[in-house]
Amino acid sequence: MRSTLVRHVLAAMLSISPLGDAKAATVSDPAGVWLTQSGDAKIKVSRCGSALCGRVVWLKEPLDKKTGKPQLDDHNSNPALRSRKIIGISLFIDMQAAASNKWSGKIYNADDGKTYASTVTLLPSGHLNVQGCMGTLCAGEDWTR
Template sequence: MFSRFALRFVVLTVLIGAASAHAQSADGTWLTQAGDARVKISKCGDGICGHIVWLREPMDTATGQPATDSKNPNPALARRPMIGLPLFSGMQPSAPNKWSGQIYNADDGSSYASSVTVISMDSLRVEGCVGALCGGETWTRAGR
């Protein structure tokens, strides 16, 4: 009797441990909730990095040139192309399937406290906060 109980306990412990140890990967290309950009996320040291790899509107309609980081307050950075723009900085693991750090918002040229959480194999939650005001969106995996 004790042997059966011990065996079941060991099997259950192994199964629970395997399930909790299975981390979802954020690596891959993700489509923003609005569908206007794709961001490639990859390992970056112990954390993750994310760069814009596609834009629905890659050209600046006013100039006819490739879109740039024009809202950046630093004049040297304001000329950098949007394609290839790094969005994450200091994104380090903070919980299972979650990284925390800073996210750059090209719409206003500012960086904000942020977290990235893998919800499922094809769903990623990206959140940012300014003081007590927080918001976020869900990104979907762009392809395999």
């Protein structure tokens, strides 16, 4: 598998034309629409000042199975926010550059309505690794463009 990856990377590098610098820049830029590892949501990642923003733009199941209405942020710990739609919610909170291709801040999890310490890392494979931590316990997943 590793040799296949190396061949793909080399082929991509050789195919970049002198005008392809913009393409090359996007490979190291996390901006874009990312599919979560489970495939149930798409998150639009963009720069917002010095931070990185991530907003839900698509859900595999946008309607609540019980009500038939758009899914709401009904697990939010703040009762005033429980009626907002999941599509449009900002997930990244104060996600600041921590290293090359790595950002650190907080992430909101609409599944349980909680916010966790988080890191987002753009991997050499082109995936976006998103981790959330509760104390010393961390879990993460890789998103694809």
